[in-house]
Amino acid sequence: MNKKSLQTKEKIEKAMFSLLTTISYDQISVAEIAKEADVSRTAFYRNYDQKDDVLKKFIDEQYQIFIADIEKNKLLTLMEELKTYLSYFKRxxxxxxILLNAGFEGVLLNQQTIYLKKLIQTRHPELQLPxxxxxxxxGGIYMTLVWWVREDHYQTPVDTLVQYIQKHLEFNTK
Known part of the structure; x- marks a missing residue:
């Protein structure tokens, strides 16, 4: 991908999140995103098919950052990886x-489930989960995260959450 295209994508992504702080997702149009990003609608459509793709691409990129962080820090256990995952949101x-207020609960849960399955199958194949x-x-991890964001406002330490999740979500390691 060339530098200009990458810059355009970054501008569009920032514009989308900027708009989400003041307008509901359903009310945001591609034209508004393009205007906020200071790019043409043609430039938007050169990079994305629809506004949903901006969010999906963003989540994909965050997952890649998460995996790179796991590999860089040589994390070996699922609980260490979970700690890194939750720490990302605290940072x-x-x-x-913004994503929850925009109504993306279902999208986020579905994407997290896809990535959790991929993570476990590639990094912890010994778990052999159905x-x-x-x-x-x-679902348990996600709802803990939602509670932490909306109700607790990140007050509970990450380690406490990870210990709770480890205790209550039994991963078959036998």
Missing amino acids: NPHLME DYAYSFQS
């Missing part, structure tokens, strides 16, 4: 608030 507190278990585990 970026407004991100999850498909329904990924949904169950992801």
Whole structure:
């Protein structure tokens, strides 16, 4: 991808999140995103098919950053990886608030479930979880994250959350 295209994508992404702080997602149009990003609608459509793609691409990129962080720090256990995952949101507190307030609960849960399954299958194949278990585990982790953001406002330490999740979400390691 060339530098100009990358800059355009970054401008569009920033514009989308800027708009989400004041306008509901349903009310945001591609034209408004393009205007806020100071790019043409043609430039938007050169990079994305629709506004949903901006969010999906952003989540994808964040997952890649998460995986790179895991590999860079040579994390070996799922709980260490979970700690890194939750710490990301603590370092970026407004991100999850914006996404939740925009009504992306279902999208976020679905994406997290996809990534959790991929993470476990590639980094912890010994767990051999049935498909329904990924949904169950992801749901527990996700709802803990939502509670932490909306109700607790990141007050509970990450280690406390990870210990609770480890205790209550049994990953079959036998």
